[in-house]
Amino acid sequence: MSDRSLPAAEAGPSATTGERVLNGVIDVILIVFCILMLLPLVFLVSNAFKSPQELLQWPPTIIPRQATLENITSVLAETPLLRWIGNTFLFAVLSTVAIVTTSAVSGYVLGKFRFPGVHIIFGMILATAIIPFEVYMIPLYLGVQQLGLLNSLWGLLIGYLVMSFGIFLIRQYVIASIPDELIEAARIDGASEGWIFLRIVVPLMRGPLGTLAVLAFFQSWTAFTWPMIITATKESYTLEVGLALFQTGFTVDLGRLSAAAALALLPSILFFAFMRRNFVQGVASSGLKE
């Protein structure tokens, strides 16, 4: 994404008046469009701070005239929202650790070692990347149920321990960017395979591993269908599930709904802001999010 090459139409400082006007028009169109894209999220956050009267006003205000924390405090008092955030965080962190570890080890082995069956193993792993989780989640659910892991963190995790795209990403990187000579030299010096992997290969893979960690974290942070069927008690919900079920209650009013949603949205926006580069790289390098 660092390549900032430009189409011929873009002429820089020597642009004619006509081109400059055209560029200005395009900027205006894009700015208006981008604001429209952001508006639903902006309104959600702003509604969280509005009084019931102000919520009914037209046109809706973007900055609440009399901002109130009432909605947020009552949501925090009524729902285990913080607990849900904690559950989701733990789930996302453990899933990320599992995915990064399995991807780093398997990606390296599949990229650098040749032995019978290695292509078949890689092919099978890659093939499962195409198959949507929804296709096999019911047998997986039955397995989790048999193990007695419903409503637990472990039940959630079972669906999110590996990521085929992660193995693919690391393998491609290993093949393209880690020279055989480096590994061979370490071998000649008598280094063990484990030492080579941990001390030479892993430090070189820091970039793609970071990107993968961001993708993996977000994948479980925003997961819905699997947590929805695995968890059935208020204490075990993830944030997305708790929120989705909270909003179906009839007694809940708009201000409190928005407050809950805004609180849930905030971590994901902040996380995105910090990790923007890794994110864009990961998504751009392939959209095979599972």
Added chain:
Amino acid sequence: MRELAGTWHRKGFTFAILALLPALIIYTLVRFIPIIETLRLSLFQWNLISRRKPFIGLDNFRELFTDSLFLEALRNTTIIAFGVLAITVPLGLVLAALIHHRTRSRFAGFYETSIFIPHVVSLVPAAMAWKWIFDARLGPLNTLLGFFGLPPQAWLFDPVLAIICVIVLCSWQALGYAVLIFLVGFKNIPQSLYEAARLDGASALQCFRHISIPQLKPVLLYVSVITLIAAFNIYAQVFVLASDSQGAPGRLVRVLVLDMLENSFRNYRVGYAAAEAVILLAIVLALTAIQFRVFREKGRP
């Protein structure tokens, strides 16, 4: 490299097997077995509460195609998938072209980020924001309609309108991904093509039509297939947006995953739901096959 690999063969073999083992065990338990189990269950009358689970061949599939609820789910899901496609791909392409054209603008970062954010934020809160926009009594959309003298609509309570709402929400989300991939595509088009066309006096629009579009064809296809596949698995969006008159989430717009979950967890017909999952798999595989075929013709892996 092959030569070198030969010398590694003996040395690294134990390490390689030991290192792959955890992933292989996990894959077997949480991917391969469940996938095969789905295929197997689809051939049985596998009911969660009855002890007898007889083999019934393709009966589940035969029954599915006479099941009005399943057909409705299949139809809705297809309409949503193609609806999202019809909005996301053309709009994404135009936006990416405009953003690419303005790469030097000081707003370039703002454009990319603000279109991409809906794609990455948590889905449920984002869907709740849209639920408010579409709300029949309080929603700004109806107020806006009233402003133009148009009657308010029961956006989320009319089955047809509710599908439109789902398509709008999903397109809003999918757009960022499409724009991002198209931007990468634009950056990969050789500049010499444009320069040559310029010398021949081609206009910007002609360049777009005769250079950009053909060059982007593989990317266009890739985004289309990914968008369709994602939309066929849709569930969370309808769960939040489309509650029926009894308030049951998602029921108003029946989609495949919803129908599957109802069959397994409400009707306890796991074999029947597995047959639905197999159909979902068939759709996804067919889309992927189309993608591979066209890519091979293009000679681009």
